Amino acid sequence: MSRDERRAVSPWNIANVLTVLRLALVPFFVVCLFLPGTGWRLAALAVFAVASFTDHLDGELARRYGLITDFGKIADPIADKALTGAALVCLSVLGELPWWVTIVILGRELGITLLRLVLIKLAVIPASYGGKVKTALQIAAIVLYLLPWGPDALRWTLMGAAVVVTVGTGIDYVIRAIRLRGMARRTRGE
Template identity: 70%
Template sequence: MVSTWNIANALTVARLAIVPVFIVFLFVDGQGWRIAALAVFLVASLTDQLDGWLARRYGLVTDFGKIADPIADKALIGSALVCLSLLGEIAWWVTAVIIARELGVTLLRFAVIRHGVIPASYGGKVKTVLQILAIALYIWPGVPDLARWSAMALAVLVTVATGLDYVFRAIRLRQVARRSRAA
């Protein structure tokens, strides 16, 4: 049995704990604080990749990690989007679409769990990278608006597309489960 207290889970907890620091840095006035917020955001984003890799590579996957990792991810991305919307830098509809998709997919996964698990898709990983890139461009001072808008538009497009993919995968999972019960 793998201990809950391992390096992968420690990184997940650290990512969750650093979210308030990121939020404070983002709201403090001044370019230096903005760059500090960007650094914290990028370090936290990198820990998401690192903790997953460590867990799979060294057999450190735990039930705690399966639950805490997506919570930490959503806390980081969600807080960044909400804060940037509060600052008037990202439209609220963008924040609403991304957060609604994340909550919807989470609820969908729970709704079909008795039929099986919907694993993370390659598209979901691309979505995460695009969201991180777009958010980073909004945090980074002086990035041209066209670069920010383009990155966020692509992130929103992939976010919606992968959300629809999860819906179709959930429907297929339920259909397969029904057929196997009927057989």
Template identity: 70%
Template sequence: MTNPPETGTEPLTQPVTRPVSPWNIANVLTVLRLLVVPLFVVCLFSGPGWRYTALVVFLLASLTDQLDGWLARRYGLITDFGKIADPIADKALIGAALVALSLLSELPWWVTVAILVREAGVTALRVAVIRHGVIPASYGGKVKTVLQIAAIALFILPGVPGLLRWVLLGAALAVTVVTGVDYVIRAVRLRAVAEKARGE
């Protein structure tokens, strides 16, 4: 009995999928962003002389959001842990800044409450549908985060005209609301697709 001729199209080996450890450089940066939040708050409450230090800490922590995302995509380090932890780290940094500025009477509480309610709602939504799948951060969510960071930075930085601060903050609030609605729609669709696949 002869073997069938080789066509040259059969794969010699099966591709090996290497598991990605949740403790990779991208996720470590995300965790570090969480750990630096208390340092930022301490600097912000330490008096006028520490405002620039607080601003530098805030901006450096914010930059890690862009860096860890780039590393995860560039080197294939995307994990479910990162998809969940990254937006939580963003919310912790933004939330701490908003609450601190409101406690210092430099930002109205209604702004802080509006943003925090949206962020808490989105986080709760992610957890509620996690058995159906993970909702990754959207492009709109990233734009929202950048606008919030820029607006907060202007409130931290002394001497910035109030009009400039509020124009940027208004844009951040608008995108915050729109992307919040978008997350609700995506969560509903994700649940519907998952239930349909299971025949529920």
């Protein structure tokens, strides 16, 4: 599909609706997580799982049916960050996840989001494969933490991998942004 055809795609498509739905599920997830009892914890897990599944589904639909839009390229990672960020903060508030983990991951996520917004005049940099791995690791680790039971060693191993990949992909994104900015300057003759 050509760039002109992509611009013609309406932002009101099923992929973007799923992204917005993921954002809308975040408050329900938070409420369920803070309510007492195993049933509410499992409800929080279910809401998180549904919201996480929409991340996979919206990307698949956008690619398969040519529904890729600039709105989706920006809104999708923001929805991911809202969901995982809410989960990390809540788990830290509940004393189940060390704050340093939440701060490192959210610091990277907020920094890259701001960088994306600064670069939007030049181009929209889509998520890389590493970014998809990062998101999958974060989601898997959070799911283990949301379970009312589970092996701590596995939780920590997966969360540790998520932290390492999160930082690594953040560095990669900064390098790509610097290259993009350099290319833009050369194109303008600066």
